[in-house]
Amino acid sequence: MTFCTLARSLTLASALFAAGAAAALEPAEGEVLLTVTGAIGQTNAGDAAEFDRALLEGLGTVVIETTTIWTDGLQTFEGVELVDLLAAIEAEGTNLRGIAHNDYAVDIPVADAVEGGPIVAFLRNGEAMSLRDKGPLWVIYPFDSSPDYQSETIYSRSIWQLDRIEVQP
Amino acid sequence: MVLAGAISLALALGLLVEMGREIAREIDALATANSDNTQWSLAQTDVELLALDDAIDVALVVDDAEVDADTLRQVRSRFDIFYSRVSILRSSPIFASVREDPVAVEALSRIEAFLAETIPLIDADDAGLRAALPLLEARTEAIRPDVRTVTLQGVAALAREADDQRTGVASTLSLVSKITAALFFVMVVLVALLAHFVRKERTRAYQEGRTRARLASIISTSLDAIVVADQEGRVLEFNPAAEKIFGYARDEAMGARMEDLIVPEHHREAHVAGMKRYQATGERHVIGKGRVQLEARRKSGDIFPVELSISSAETRKGEVFISYARDISHQVAAERELIKARDEAVAGEKAKADLIAVMSHEMRTPLNGMLGTLDLLDTGERPPKEREYLDIIRASGRQLLYHVDTVLEISRAEAGKIVLAEEPFSLPALVRELVESQRGVAEHRGNALSYLVETGGTDHVLGDPTRVRQVLLNLLGNAIKFTRNGAIAVEAERLDDSEMIEFRVIDDGIGIDAADLDRVFEDFVTLDTSYTRSVGGTGLGLGIVRRLVKAMGGQIGVESTKGEGSLFRVRLPLPSIVRSATPSDRPETAADGVSEAAVVAPMKVLIVEDNRINRIVLRDLLEQDGHAVDEAHDGQQGVDMAARTSYDIVLMDISMPVLDGVAATRAIRADEARGTRLPIVALTAHAAAVDKERFRAAGVDDILVKPISRQGLRAVLAGFSHKGMRTGAPAAATPAVLDRAQLDDLGSALGAGKLAELLAAFRAEMTDAVETITSRLARGEVDFGLADAVHHAAGSAAMFGATALRGELVALEELIRRGDQPDPATGPGLRATWTSTEAALTGSAERG
Known part of the structure; x- marks a missing residue:
């Protein structure tokens, strides 16, 4: 097994922001990368919660170093932990329906969203991911950290070109 | 067993661990899927190209400006998605097998070329893109077969891969089943081992329990x-x-x-x-x-x-x-008691011994006084009754004195006060004298007595003859006492050239019970049989013997069988003083030096003997050798028969009623015609030198010591067989020229050196004496002076055992003193006898 490192970097500013976010979700000002709908307690665009890059970064980011079965060699992904994202929008469901730009859709159980678990990555090897490069968002599990993350189910949940999430009860 | 079990167990466990690792690897490989839904991904490339194519078609037909921007964005998005999908094909490890297919690679490279030349069109502004839409559509259409090819080739490659994977899974499963079987086997072995150990442990526990129980019972009992x-x-x-x-x-x-x-x-x-x-x-x-x-x-x-x-x-x-x-308090107390008892017993024994010693000594003095005084009484003048009483008193007194002396002897021996002499003596002479001295007593009980001395030429020894004699006398006395009408032998033998002489006193008497054998040497032991009681005794004899033997550094032992006889064995250190010059193995026997006598020519023999048994024995012995035998029952009868009949020889018992042997011999000699001499042989048990002298003086030619043995008898007869018996000279008729025993005695008493010295003097003196006597006889100077000279010579001859010479001299002296004229042949006869005596002396000297 290749080694896996998990690093959490939480800036003071983002911490303050997160404290503020608990009260209300700021509207997205940049290009909307992710739209979350369904059973959520926080919205910023009607019934939905929309996130641009800044909003996602404001939730605090983590870095996962791992290999994947779709890429060649060790990769560095940076993004928001799914558990933090769900907390920010006060999601109250058990299932997440992830939908990609290429119309791929997969169910991710809320139970997967744990600390040290999957992230919604927006940086790969320090660079933003384009649509051609499976961006802009890619759900990445820390595959190398545990054999539990090396199953076909987990691979199928690793949705790339993520566009929307529906929180289902 | 346990060791083998442990080894097989360890091996099985090792195997198991190795197999387990293998399984874990396989399971890992299965558990961590290294592929997404690849087939789907592959097919999706086709789908996404179609979506791009579709988006281009939509954009081509739209001309509304606002909608147009949206459709163009769709085109761009679909292109990006297709691009993304192809990049996966190009880089993802899960499509490695697809990338190895040459056909797919060729198609893929064309797809990549399509992408590369299309990107500038897509990235151009909306107007540029719109202008390029027809070209884009044409290219998209053109690349579709290649995408199809990649998809189909990929499906085939992936199917092969899946097959391989399944085969791998199957082999893994097979391995798992093998491992399971192995595991099962190991489990069975383990269970068996466990069962074995459990059984063993149970057995051990049982045995331990038993041991513990046994131990507990040992401790408690x-x-x-x-x-x-x-x-x-x-x-x-x-x-x-x-x-x-x-x-x-x-x-x-x-x-x-x-x-x-x-x-x-x-x-x-x-x-x-x-x-x-x-x-x-x-x-x-x-x-x-x-x-x-x-x-x-x-x-x-x-x-x-x-x-x-x-x-x-x-x-x-x-x-x-x-x-x-x-x-051990009882034991210690008992030991203490025992020690005390022993000390008391020792003290008591000492006191008793002291008392006995003093008493015996004190009794001896008055006894001696009594016996001495008895001797002073002139018994001759007493009436017969009184004489008899005095004899009884004397006999009883002597018996008492003997007992007292015996007790004293014991006391002295106990006190270690036995003083031993160390002087030279002749062993054969000692034995012979001892035997002869007892012959009368033995014969009285009908016992035949014989002796045998084998010293290998070392007759003369150094020791205490008195004590040796005392020991042997005691043993011989006992043998005689406990044997009736039997045979008793005394033997002396030097053991293998050592200092030790072994004496054996053998009888065929009543014997000693095995149970009593150990006791016979103890003091005051008189075996409790009626026979012994009739014999009597102090019971101290063997006790004294034991002490004497011990004092002389010897040993004593006894072998006996009840009813068959006894053998007493005494070993004494009696070193030889002279080694014989001509060692002879010839044993000294009762036949006086003749070991094997031949049967002589038939003779006419007169036996004069009062004892009927002796007569029968003698007659049998003689008749068996072919001699003619007449018997006379007393001396007078013998004299009468000798006068009537002409015999070749007379065998004359000495002690006889009416007329004893000595008197009878004198009577026969007195009646004899001049020049004739009937050989007369005395039969006697009393062979003391002084007696022999008396017999010879009476005219006895030879002496046969009882008991009569066949050999002895033959030897004596042989001495007279070829003689001109009635015409022969007296000297010739005398067989025993030299009494060697007498000479031996002298030798023992004086020592060999002294004897030789004396012998030389004797021979010189006797040669002179014989010469003087002969010449005086020839000159007819027969007077009392001659008688004195003859007497003196006779004494010398007696001293040195010149028996024949002495006999003639004594006869001559008697003749002269009676006043008779000696025979003219007397002189030459004397000279001849002396010559043969000298020859015998020379032989004797050589013999040692």
Whole structure:
């Protein structure tokens, strides 16, 4: 097994922001990368919660170093932990329906969203991911950290070109 | 068994671990999927190209400006998605197999070329893109077959991969099943081993239980006290015997300290110090040293002796000491009693011995006075009755004196006061004299007596002849006493050239019971049989013999069978003083030197003997050799028969009623015609030298010592067989020219050197004397002066055993003193006898 490192970097500013976010979700000002709908307690665009890059970064980011079965060699992904994202929008469901730009859709159980678990990555090897490069968002599990993350189910949940999430009860 | 089990177990476990690792690897490989839904991904490339195519078609037909921007964005998005999908094909490890397919690679490279040339069109502004839409559509259409090819080739490659994977899974499963089988086998073995160990353990536990039970019963039934204590001296075990011996109940003793319980107060300090020393240094004084005798204390405070043995043993609780103790107070008391009794007995014995010694000595003096006074009484003038009484008194007195002397002898021997002489003596002479002295007594009881001396030429020995004689006399006396009408032999033999002479006194008498054999040498032992009682005795004889033999440095032993006889064996150190110049193995026998006598020509023999048995024996012996025998029952009858009949020889018993042998011989000689001489041989048990002299003086030619043996008889007859018996000269008629025994006696008494010296003087003197006598006879100077000279010469001849010469001289002296004229042949006869005597003397000297 290749080694896996998990690093959490939480800036003071983002911490303050997160404290503020608990009260209300700021509207997205940049290009909307992710739209979350369904059973959520926080919205910023009607019934939905929309996130641009800044909003996602404001939730605090983590870095996962791992290999994947779709890429060649060790990769560095940076993004928001799914558990933090769900907390920010006060999601109250058990299932997440992830939908990609290429119309791929997969169910991710809320139970997967744990600390040290999957992230919604927006940086790969320090660079933003384009649509051609499976961006802009890619759900990445820390595959190398545990054999539990090396199953076909987990691979199928690793949705790339993520566009929307529906929180289902 | 256990070792083999452990090894196979270890091997099985090793195998199992190795197999387990293998399985884990396989399971890992299965558990961590290394592929997404690849087929789907592959097919999706086709789909996404179609979506791009579709988006381009939509954009081509739209001309609304606002909608147009949206459709163009769709085109761009679809292109990006397709691009993304192709990049996966190009880089993802899961499509490695697809990338190895040459056809797919070729198609893929064309797709990549399509992407590369299309990107500028897509990235252009909306107007540029719109202008390029037809080209884009044409290119998209053109690339579709290649995408299809990649998809189809990929499906095939992936299917192959899936097959391989399935095969791998199947082999893994097969491995799993093998491992399961192996595991099962190992489990079976383990279970079997476990069962075996359980069984063993159970057996061991059972045996241990039994051992423990046995041990417990040994401890509880032991007669010795067993006390087990720990290092502090605290009692851990106290058995029933210990309870009994020490007086404490087990409950009292358990846990108490040894020194408080059973160590006497005066030993307590030493005990504690000993324990401390042992704990500090491990030095042991009593522990493990076997039996020691110590003192112990009972509960009552009594101190008593114990025999103690302590050993130590290691237990889980540390070292323990096991003491075995035996109460030996009875034993010690008994020993003390025994020692006391012995001391008292020794003291008593000493007092008794002293008393006996003093008493015996004090009795001896008055007894001697009494016997001496008796001798002073002139019995000749007494009436016969009184004479008889006096004889009884004398005999009784002598018997008493003998007993007293015996007791004194014992006392002296006990006190170590036997003084031994060391002088030379002749062993054959001693034995012969001894035997002859007892012959009368033996014959009285009908016993034949014989002797045999084999010294290998070492006849003359150094020792105490008196004591040797005393020993032999005692044994011989006993043999005679306990034998009736039997045969008794005395033998002396030198053992293998050593200093030791073995004497054997053998009889065929009543024998000694096996149970009594050990006792016969003890004092005051008279075996309790009616026969012995009739014989009587002090019972001290063998006791004295034993002491004398011991004093002389010898040994004595006895072999006997009841009813068959006894053999007493005495070994005495009697070193030889002279080695014979011509060693002879010829044994000295009762036949006086003749070992094997031949049967002589038939002779006419007259036996004069009052004893009927002796007559019968003699007659048988003679008739068996072919001689004609007449018998006379007393001396007078013998004289009468000799006068009537002409005999070749007369065998004359000495002690006979009416006329004894000596008187009868004189009578026969008196009646004899001049020039004739009837050979007369005296038969006697009394062979003392002085008696022999008396017989010869009476005219006896030879002496045959009883008991008569065939050999002795033949030898004597041979001496007279070829003689001109009635015409032969007296000298010639005398067989025994030299009495060697007499000479031997002299030799023993004087020593060989002195004897030789004296012999030389004797020969010179006798040669002169014979010459003087012969010449005076020839000149007719027969007077009392001649008689004195003849008498003197006769004495000298007697001294040196010149028997024949002496006989003639004595006869001549008698003749002269009677006033008769001697025969003219007397002179030459004397000279001839002397010549043969000298020859015999020379031979004797050579013989040693």
